[in-house]
Amino acid sequence: MRPIQAVDTVSFDGTEVTMLDQTLLPVQQVRLTIRDTPQMHEAIRSLRVRGAPAIGVAAAFGLWLGVRDLPDDLPRDEAEARLRGEQTFLAGARPTAVNLTWALERCAAEALRAPGGTAALKQAALDAAIRLRANEEATTRQIGEHGAGLLMGLSGVLTHCNAGSAATVGLGTALAPIYVAAERGHLLRVFADETRPLLQGARITAWELQEAGVPVTVITDSMAAVVMRQGKVGAVIVGCDRVAANGDVANKIGTYGVALLARAHGLPFYVAGPTSTIDLATPDGDHIEIEQRAPHEVTHHGGVPMAPEGVDVFNPAFDVTPAEYVSAIITEKGVVYPPYTQGLKDVKA
Incomplete structure (x- = not known):
């Protein structure tokens, strides 16, 4: 049998974060563009994205969306406070699946370790989310x-x-x-x-x-x-x-x-x-x-x-x-x- 083609649940094309709205399956296959953390929180809470690994990846990108539009010249400590605030907000979307809090803490920690100013923190948050997604994809194969x-x-x-x-x-x-x-x-x-x-x-x-x-x-x-x-x-x-x-x-x-x-x-x-x-x-x-x-x-x-x-x-x-x-x-x-x-x-x- 040919290799199985995985469902594209949560993805990033270099510009936008999109996800398959699972509340509409199987009748409709609609992709949502997620632009900020309130949208991501709602998507996780309302089961538009569901499944422990998928919501972990979604939240990781949500964390980046929460800081993406911060001015690059914003003092680093203010950017870090914003990052932690978005982490707490997203973690409250659903309480049972540990992947949600695990993914958020992992990606937040990577972003906070990045040297430099706010621009560096924002890039590190994105890099962490992309890396997490790739790792999770490999994990499912294993x-x-x-x-x-x-x-x-x-x-x-x-x-x-x-x-x-x-x-x-x-x-x-x-x-x-x-x-x-x-x-x-x-x-x-x-x-x-x-x-x-x-x-x-x-x-x-x-x-x-x-x-x-x-x-x-x-x-x-x-x-x-x-x-x-x-x-x-x-x-x-x-x-x-x-x-x-x-x-x-x-x-x-x-x-x-x-x-x-x-x-x-x-x-x-x-x-x-x-x-x-x-x-x-x-x-x-x-x-x-x-x-x-x-x-x-x-x-x-x-x-x-x-x-x-x-x-x-x-x-x-x-x-x-x-x-x-x-x-x-x-x-x-x-x-x-x-x-x-x-x-x-x-x-x-």
């Missing part, structure tokens, strides 16, 4: 190479939410091993949970797999157990928004339930993500802040009410899967197996 071997010989896998090319700036995380296996001549059928309430699996995962020529079947979240029991899948593979030091994994809401089902049916449950998603400062899943989102995401679909007006809604964007249900964590540095405490330290070193 995740695919390390994870493909775990899937060879299987006829089908199940995934939840979207952890593919659209969630990164490369091949993806959970879908990267599937894409690399396809390039090696082994096509797996992917069963994609629709992923309520925002349907990232039905809208985005199915779209990008179909575009890539990988067989995909969309199922409702409540059908996962039946698919497993009927032997249609031999493994589950998902992405992650944060991995705690003990191996607990935060991912899209519903992932925990899928992990429990996989255990009940004797299936391996794999998690794929870059080492930047591993947060050794967070001891376990109980210390991961879970984003709570607006009630209308649950009560409405396409602007149409689907529940009684005024009903109470619980809408966490993520849940935490305990490490005991995770068979392996696939990173760009290799596959980590339980117990995770030392293995995660090793790949972060």
Whole structure:
């Protein structure tokens, strides 16, 4: 099979920062031009760009946009204060995915280390964002190479939410091993949970797999157990928004339930993500802040009410899967197996 063509999620053409508006998929493929940090903050918060690696890259460019138009002769200390202010603002867009704060701190630190005045700081911020994007693209390929071997010989896998090319700036995380296996001549059928309430699996995962020529079947979240029991899948593979030091994994809401089902049916449950998603400062899943989102995401679909007006809604964007249900964590540095405490330290070193 020909090499997989990655979705162009966030890019810089030398002048403008653009991104694919994922809220419009699969019906429309619209690219947005992002001109300042408020626009970038809104894009991240409203899920126009989503997926932990992708929002990290987006925020890195947002940091540069926040200082791009500062006068070159502005005192350096004032420029540094502006940079830190924009960093704090962007970091508040979404709380669960550690890649957001990690990317911002990494790029801010590089800019602040640059010698010279404000012009040098601005250029360093841009260079850092461009370098981060290139590194993340390479990382997804490495995740695919390390994870493909775990899937060879299987006829089908199940995934939840979207952890593919659209969630990164490369091949993806959970879908990267599937894409690399396809390039090696082994096509797996992917069963994609629709992923309520925002349907990232039905809208985005199915779209990008179909575009890539990988067989995909969309199922409702409540059908996962039946698919497993009927032997249609031999493994589950998902992405992650944060991995705690003990191996607990935060991912899209519903992932925990899928992990429990996989255990009940004797299936391996794999998690794929870059080492930047591993947060050794967070001891376990109980210390991961879970984003709570607006009630209308649950009560409405396409602007149409689907529940009684005024009903109470619980809408966490993520849940935490305990490490005991995770068979392996696939990173760009290799596959980590339980117990995770030392293995995660090793790949972060």
